Amino acid sequence: MTELFDCRGAFAEALLELLTADRGVVVVTNDSVGSSNLAGIRARFPERVINLGIAEQNMIGVGAGLANGGKIPFLCGASCFLTGRALEQIKVDLAYSRSNVKLCGMSAGLAYGPLGATHHSIEDLAWMRVLPGLVVIVPADPAETAQAVRAAAALEGPVYLRLSRMPVPPVHPPDYVFRVGKAARLREGSDLTLIACGTMVSRALAAAELLRAEGLSARVLNMATIQPLDCEAVECAARETGAIVTVEEHSVRGGLGGGVAEIVVSSRPVPMRLLGVPGTFAPTGSAQFLFEHFGLTADGIARAALDLLRTKVTDAGTLHPCR
């Protein structure tokens, strides 16, 4: 049994390293001390953790002001409130202003499943991805989370880090190097490509294994950067494998799938399936339950892929048009 990790551990460790190394780094939160895993950081650097209370619009502006004063603020809060409540502040004070502020959206996706749709964050990628200049990163495992935190600090400008609390297995080799804007090809394949991010990457890898048993070769990309999206990797997948399935813990509208589809239709149209929450509010249930409910499992992904390949045969007349 593979060990599973809550990536907030790696997040807090990396943030602590940054605080130790750079006096300019500060942490700001909307009372989300426990859920953002900040207690240890606050104990170590009490004067550099600012709890602004439950006031997200003010928090984003304060972040822009801190950056104006030379700080590198990491703004931590549940992604559903951080992004939705303060969307116009994120647009104007961070993206349009090009402020050097790092948004850390915690417990994204369906992690708060039983708490209901108010607490689900399945719109945030669409909201953040449409803002010019805002880099959007969704790490898939602890190693990538730590590297993404460091990359966000090193990058001059606004960044949205979308972090989960769902335990995930490591999906990258030990020598993996995360690069902003570059997809990681985790598995070679030629019949179709599975493009996933965050918690869905390990599930896409497991789906590829199921497809192999069916005699199909699935490429798997971890698309950790949602903006800027790796156009080259998407075009290459379309050209070389002829079919694409996207998988995300998000609405199928406007997120990873939407971004990939925008590239595919304007460069090399190929059949696609977009997996996620199908344009509805999600019902109550644990995240695991909801993943199964919406087919966001290895089995569900594999079934969608097989269904897509039947379309591909019908449309293109051959199962392997690129060979």
Add this chain to the structure above:
Amino acid sequence: MNMQQLARVPPRISVEELRRRACGIRRRSLQMIHRAGFGHPGSDLSCADILAVLYFAVLRLDPADPRHPGRDRFILSKGHSSASYYATLAAAGFFPEQELDSYLQPLSAFNGHPDRNKVPGVEASTGALGHGLPIGVGAALAAKMDGAPWRVFVLTGDGELQEGSNWEAAMAAAHHRLDNLVLIVDRNRLQQGDATERTVRLEPLGEKFRAFGWGVAEVDGHDHGALLSLFERRPLLAGQPSCVIAHTLKGKGVSFMEGRVEWHHGHLSSEQLAQALFELGEAGLD
């Protein structure tokens, strides 16, 4: 770069000279609005005296180094007063005065609402209301964390205080005892559609800020000497942020605009401009 080092301290300036500068800002703003065919003249005229006092007597800035880390921060939260703001920045030496002619023209840096990445000296991109004070709180916090002596001034409209984000920021500023922060409210009592008190009542405004923990003073927002002495004796309450409620007249200096809600935004005909400049010319001479 030494964070402690202050940018240029403004030279001493007479009240008469401040009045002359404010008149120049008013005249230039109206010329810009006439040329562009649109603007917010009532709001520009309302805050021209506040801008003149800040930029020519108070703020420590270096136009040759607009992002000097030790500069005072001024944030125009009422971003629609862009014509008077740009005219002030030009007069303060941040860019050549003739560039103002491109106000609102296609591809101009001079948007109807200021963009910090396009216009030197603009501290924050504003236009959406209720953004300036939170940004000011963040900047004041940064100065406090560094023990830096630079100060933060935020100018909001009064109608703008209907945005809840201001009150989130007001709580945070008092909680963090930001005595390096000054909020100036351009209290002209008019918003776009009607009087503030007929729209959503703000009064008792001073009491509200006092209840939030701020030091509060009320002043004639067109009295340069009174504004200057207030800004010099901040903080108004030891260890707390300061709120200066500047009582102003929307459209101040132009008879047909003064106190008229319809001049919140609009166009100035050639005849109206000539009349306005004539009246302002007289005001500038007295």
